[in-house]
Amino acid sequence: MDTSQHKDLFYIPEDICYLNTASLSPSFKAVEKAGIDAVLQKSRPYLIPSSDFFDPVIELKKRFAQIIELDDYERIATIPSVSYGIATVAKNIKLNPGDTVVLMQEQFPSNYYSWKKLTDTYKAQLKIVEAPKSKTNRGKLWNEAILEAIDESTAVVAMGHIHWSSGTLFDLMAIRAKTRQHNALMIIDGSQSVGALPFSVKELQPDALICAGYKWLFGPYGCGYAYYGPYFDHGEPLEENWTNRLDSHKLPDLTQYQSEYKPLANRYVMGESGSFIYVKMQLEALKQVISWTPKAVQAYCKEISAKAVKELRDLGCEIEADDYRSHHLFGLKLPETVDIKIFKKALSEHSIFVSFRGAYARLSCHFFNTEKDFEKFVMCLKSVMK
Structure with a gap:
């Protein structure tokens, strides 16, 4: 699926891997413009x-x-x-x-x-x-x-x-x-x-x-x-x-x-x-x-994350069964061999943005993401596994 038209709606640099919409979504360019226009409107x-x-x-x-x-x-x-x-x-x-x-x-x-x-x-x-x-x-x-x-x-x-x-x-x-x-x-x-x-x-x-x-x-x-x-x-x-x-x-x-x-x-x-x-x-x-429609969001997020989900499970991560979880947001329990502090540092160094909530590392994606974002996350995790 060609996502260039969707990515063009946002200001997200190519080196940023943002898998954190569940925390705070990026604004569309149109939303930013609407806010600026409204600020100017208040001046008059x-x-x-x-x-x-x-x-x-x-x-x-x-x-x-x-x-x-x-x-x-x-x-x-x-x-x-x-x-x-x-x-x-x-x-x-x-x-x-x-x-x-x-x-x-x-x-x-x-x-x-x-x-x-x-x-x-x-x-x-x-x-x-x-x-x-x-x-x-x-x-x-x-x-x-x-x-x-x-x-x-x-x-x-x-x-x-x-x-x-x-x-x-x-x-x-x-x-x-x-x-x-x-x-x-x-x-x-x-x-x-x-x-x-x-x-x-x-x-x-x-x-x-x-x-x-x-x-x-x-x-x-x-x-x-x-x-x-x-x-x-x-x-x-x-x-x-x-x-x-x-x-x-x-x-x-x-x-x-x-x-x-x-x-x-x-x-x-x-x-x-x-x-x-x-x-x-x-x-x-x-x-x-x-x-966009929510149905299309789910289908796309499932498509771009499926390979990574399999790899993460093979690495020992616990992820909810596919039939009992959403695809735009899912958490993984990391293997005990992973030092969380070291992993967080590695994510920061590679400009990968996710959330840690309770026992989970939480990944959340949307149309501005691609399969490469998940590949980058998996590679980062592999780099810190003992």
């Missing part, structure tokens, strides 16, 4: 129409809704972070003593701390589903353990679509069916999947989906998206800002205070959601993400 505020506080945000919601296969963009809120979105969800859930909130082992902190606080408040319990110790059928066994953990005590299941360190893929459809049996809420963190892995709200119907916008959605750091289902239609937002209220677009009438919120998820939108700089950058980013 008299040229900014009042409609710019609202219309671009509506367009942004529509684009994100398209990515997650959602018909009603009014169920989307623009937010500054995953922690903001999860805190909003937790604020609108009441538990009973003895209820459980099911989480995965070592999931991202932003999808843990709010649940810890909530269960402590209501004398409920966190139920952490640990990853199996088995080196074979690990993903299959983990999914089975999650299903077994959901029972009559379960009030909430909060999890990622994939595990952010290992890339383990969770069977959300089967888990959703089990949550429905027990009237439990399903809250998904899509930060490491949406945009790079097919996700359908229409098909899954989660109660909420929270996503960071600066990874696989290629937006600036400090932006995110949230889908809120019917359960949250009449909840309380984290903050009371003027844009969340009904008729807030009528600027001359703002002092005629409005007791009603805008419908659906609009009540949960963050203050200053119309940020000219961020919104313009996000719009450009989502335009490109939509044109």
Whole structure:
């Protein structure tokens, strides 16, 4: 596959091996330009129409809704972070003593701390589903353990679509069916999947989906998206800002205070959601993400990493079974013979960028990567193996 047209969208020098989109995506040239244009626009505020506080945000919601296969963009809120979105969800859930909130082992902190606080408040319990110790059928066994953990005590299941360190893929459809049996809420963190892995709200119907916008959605750091289902239609937002209220677009009438919120998820939108700089950058980013399609991203990432995955396994690295992991992001447990400090130094010297999360070295790729990037990583690893 010719990726030159994709690489041309970025400013990534040929000597840089960037396998770290899961941490922070590079910006498209178009996103950078949109941000600069917006900065310049702010220098002339008299040229900014009042409609710019609202219309671009509506367009942004529509684009994100398209990515997650959602018909009603009014169920989307623009937010500054995953922690903001999860805190909003937790604020609108009441538990009973003895209820459980099911989480995965070592999931991202932003999808843990709010649940810890909530269960402590209501004398409920966190139920952490640990990853199996088995080196074979690990993903299959983990999914089975999650299903077994959901029972009559379960009030909430909060999890990622994939595990952010290992890339383990969770069977959300089967888990959703089990949550429905027990009237439990399903809250998904899509930060490491949406945009790079097919996700359908229409098909899954989660109660909420929270996503960071600066990874696989290629937006600036400090932006995110949230889908809120019917359960949250009449909840309380984290903050009371003027844009969340009904008729807030009528600027001359703002002092005629409005007791009603805008419908659906609009009540949960963050203050200053119309940020000219961020919104313009996000719009450009989502335009490109939509044109690529998550399905194509997965296919390409699988293609360019397949040879390296085999080599890494032959070298003694543990990688989740192919049928139970994502291909844009996967973790490897390194052989004990590898000195991590020496390996990190070697990666730095060769301009290879990856993440180390928990027990894993995490590799994440996209259309700007090629098979040669993985070859470079494998050669670097071989050079430090005893």
